[in-house]
Amino acid sequence: xxxxxxxxxxxxxxxxxxxxxxxxxxxxxxxxxxxxxxxxxxxxxxxxxxxxxxxxxxxxxxxxxxxxxxxxxxxxxxxxxxxxxxxxxxxxxxxxxxxxxxxxxxx
Numbered sequence: 001x002x003x004x005x006x007x008x009x010x011x012x013x014x015x016x017x018x019x020x021x022x023x024x025x026x027x028x029x030x031x032x033x034x035x036x037x038x039x040x041x042x043x044x045x046x047x048x049x050x051x052x053x054x055x056x057x058x059x060x061x062x063x064x065x066x067x068x069x070x071x072x073x074x075x076x077x078x079x080x081x082x083x084x085x086x087x088x089x090x091x092x093x094x095x096x097x098x099x100x101x102x103x104x105x106x107x
Contacts, residue, residue, distance in 0.1 A: 001044050005103045008036050015077055025053065025068045026077030033081060037103065044107060048085075055081070057088040057096075059107050064091030 011032035013019065021028045030050050037048035037057075047058040053068045066087035073083040082098055089096035095106040 001042065001107050003039075003041050003044055003046060003105045003107070005036055005039060005046075005105070007098065007101045007103060008033050009101070025070055025074075025080055029077050030055075030068070030081055034085075046105060055084040055088050057085060057092070059089070059092055059094050059105060062092035062094075064088035064094075066091070 011029050014021075014026065014029040014032055016026055016029075019028060027050065034048040034050065034055070037046055039046050044060060045058070047056075049056050055066050055068060057064050057066075064087075066084040068080045068084045070080060073080045085098075086096050089105065093107075095104075097104045097106075
């Protein structure tokens with residue numbers, strides 16, 4: 001099953017240094033970006049939340065976790081978040097791709 005979700009383009013305005021947040025990972029951007037990922041379509045429920053540096057992605061009954069790593073994937077907050085989302089999706093056997101303003105989740 002494949003689910004497509006539009007990226008939250010307004011979240012781009014929250015990327016430091018435009019909107020500094022002191023976290024070093026752009027938590028305001030992360031929170032705004034993942035908000036549209038909390039959805040349900042065609043019987044597939046997707047949830048996503050941030051707890052500190054951890055991203056928790058749920059697809060159906062499965063959940064995967066990943067840590068936003070600045071040292072490995074930084075300093076661009078977009079790259080750090082995308083890597084964390086991809087890693088958490090891989091843990092539950094899903095494929096998550098982000099391209100052309102669309103987030104695709106294949107379960």
